[in-house]
Amino acid sequence: MTEVIEFQPGWELIVGLEVHCELATKTKMFCGCRNEFGHEPNTNVCPTCLGLPGSLPVVNGSAVEYAMRLGRALQCTVSPSVFARKNYFYPDMPKDYQVTQYDKPTNTAGKLELPDGSFVGITRAHLEEDTGKTSHQGGDGRIHGAESSLVDYNRAGVPLVEIVSEPDIRTADQAKAYVDELRKIVLALGVSDAKMEEGSMRVDANVSVRPVGEPEFRTRCEIKNINSIRSVGRAIEYEAKRHIALYDVGEKPTQETRHWDEEHGRTRAGRSKENSDDYRYFDEPDLVPLVPTADDIARIDAALPMLPASRRRRLAEITGAAAADVTLVVDRGHDDFVVSVVGVGADAKKTLTRVENDLPPDQPITLAPQSFAQLVIMETAGELTATQAKQVLAEMLENGGDPKAIAAAKGFEAMASGALEAVVDGIIAANPADWAEFVVADDKARKKLSGFFTGQVMKATQGQADGRAVAEVLARRAAR
Amino acid sequence: MTAGVAPTAVSIAAEVRGGTRSARSVVEEHLARIAEREPAIHAFNLVLRDEALAAADAVDAAVAAGDDPGPLAGVPVALKDNLCTRGIPTTCSSRILEGWRPPYDATVVERLRRSGAITIGKTNLDEFAMGSSTENSAFGPTRNPHDLTKVPGGSSGGSAAAVAANFAPLALGSDTGGSIRQPASLCGVVGVKPTYGVVSRYGLVAFASSLDQIGPFATTVHDAALLLEIIGGHDPLDSTSIPSPAPSLVDVLDRGVDGLRIGIIGELAGEGIAPDVLARLHEAANVLEKAGAIIDTATIPAAMYGLSAYYLIAPAEASSNLARYDGVRYGLRVDAPTTAEMNELSRTAGFGAEVKRRIMLGTYALSAGYYDSYYGKAQKVRTLIINDFAKAYEQFDLLLSPTSPTTAFALGAKTSDPLTMYLNDICTIPSNLAGQPAMSVPFGVGDDGMPVGVQLLAPLQGEPTMFRAAAVLEAAMKETSR
């Protein structure tokens, strides 16, 4: 990124994101317990995910497969990896260490393409286990000052992939687009349900600012507890402004973990302990390294579905639209349909417009591409007006059927051919004075009069005529 | 009092399976011996009297019904109290596990049950297996059955003493730096640390995961071989378990050592080893030579650094493994206003001095800024030792050394000086660091009349050859005592 985007005059925003995705495997990362959200507390637990003395972890092969799939989708290098222990005391962590990957992660050095065509570097995407969930009773709901705490270990040991971006992000919108795009990729791969509100996708933002032109990064703060894509943008902007305000008065932010307070729209400093932990990482001796073969990686690559960026590129190429303008159709999952429809001969631009505007956005398409193509072809050939096409489509969506037959049944076909000229001639005959004026009028005046004639035709046809076709007939008659 | 008077596991199982002796009578006989001498020895944290009798009756019922209860039918087995037993307290001889009953059996416990063995009790150990004398137990020390003023060794001192006192013909221990072999040597029984990964660690309460290995105690090499065959073999619940069946040992015991090249480890056969122990070592070498082995001196230069590396790696892993004892989910809890204070008070009250010392050592060794010079360097030494062994095994089939530098020492003699205590493991630690098998075989007595063991070492999965040599040494001992 060479072009500098100013966040505020003279200041550049620097953001790197850490996104945790819970993998949608059937079982947990290191045991056979069900990996499902919403059960009674402490019902999906066993000696291993409770960290009972003597228990041992066994790697879930599906989780590894999912992580590699995500890694390859992010164009990462997949390497032999080693699990490590991250040691710190916390009641929702049954072993008081988290099994994660440290200096030898599964995925490194990838990139993610945003809808505007820019790229954000991916430092790494590694596997780890989730913690349990603590709810503090009494006090202000946080661990300090709580009267008692309850821990639910159903989530303990659920497989996670943590995707760490490079500090390549320069605007809050870019950050939101990154999270949104990552979510779409994860969904396309089927490796996570990626619900921010349920916590199956969690975003931490590393935010700093620097004066435009300064080569070094300045002190960053890590913002946690961001619960929606919208909050990603708000939290980053708040934090950047806070930093600039501090620099403006000659102070500096401290490197620390801060929490996003959604209600008050601000970040707050975390507990001081969070900022002084020495995690004493070392290789997890209870597990052996993961060593994917070239064949494993080739197999994963071959099975990757088409990803959103490729889908946007494909649709843009076919329709001649800008990549950003096909996002909506791709996001709805309707792009395959457009491709099929265009493939059987329908006009690409018209197809894109019809699919984007006239198909229910939240449902999979049940229409046969051939039928839809037929409809578009009829409309393009002038056999149906825009209004008629929409009515035929509505009927097709409602009851199915062939567009030609539906148009015929509605009497649209006749209107579209010779019938229109007869109607226009009738209107001309009924309004000779206006017609005489029309014939001699200049372009500007003609336009006005054309509106009158078209209105009459529409009235006579109960709106079934195509405005453009009427104008053509009028022009032809006037030229005679 | 000496081992060998009571029947072996092999003979008990044969009689019980053949219907000539009831499992109940076997268990009653052992319970009677326990009733007599256990108060003085304190080998057990818990004697499972009723459970053992019930299990014996089930074995007898199976035999009566014409079923085969398995190769260890009716054989009492003592389990080190760091092996999880479903519904039965598993304490690791620590206050911190007070009141905890595992909801599951260790894989070895499960396999023992399926073989018809009868768990007769849970044996004492140095707290969390950290120690070499079984004096670091929260429940008091175990005494050496050969001399009650002496230690049985450790950390599996309770299991070694139980077998030496004929409380059970078989016992299981765990060996992280010598915790099976050293007490076996001091108590005059056979003790085996198998190749890392031969026996599943599932259900063994971890001390140092990359070093821990469960293994057998027995009065005879044959019994030890049989027990290892039963507990060994792949277990999908342990990711570090070797994906192959248990080694075949009983069938090779009589093959002798003719033509085997056996090296005495020079670095462990001189300074720091008591003269009487050295004398037994050389006598053992002579026996093997007479049986046809080619004896020479081997060199493992890095062995000298084994102790230092071990006392960084083992505590580092322990500091992490023992973090879970935080008062939140099970075991001892000392209530306090905040979670952090509750953690601290519970751990302060629950752990003994040696465990605390090692947690602190390990925490320090892994700390930012110290990792490379301590834990990192120790891992390099570990690699050096592995390389040295590999070189030695180009020349030799087996290696030979003392098991322990001295015979059993008096209770209290080394408790005030941890470093002297740590030196007990100088001969045994290298095998743990290399993941290789080693075993202690009783070979006569020292000047004080206390048992001496010699250690046989083998390359990875070299148990069959190792057991062949052990059988030769054992046979020679029987000859001399006849």
Ligand SMILES: [Zn+2]
């Ligand atoms: Zn579980």
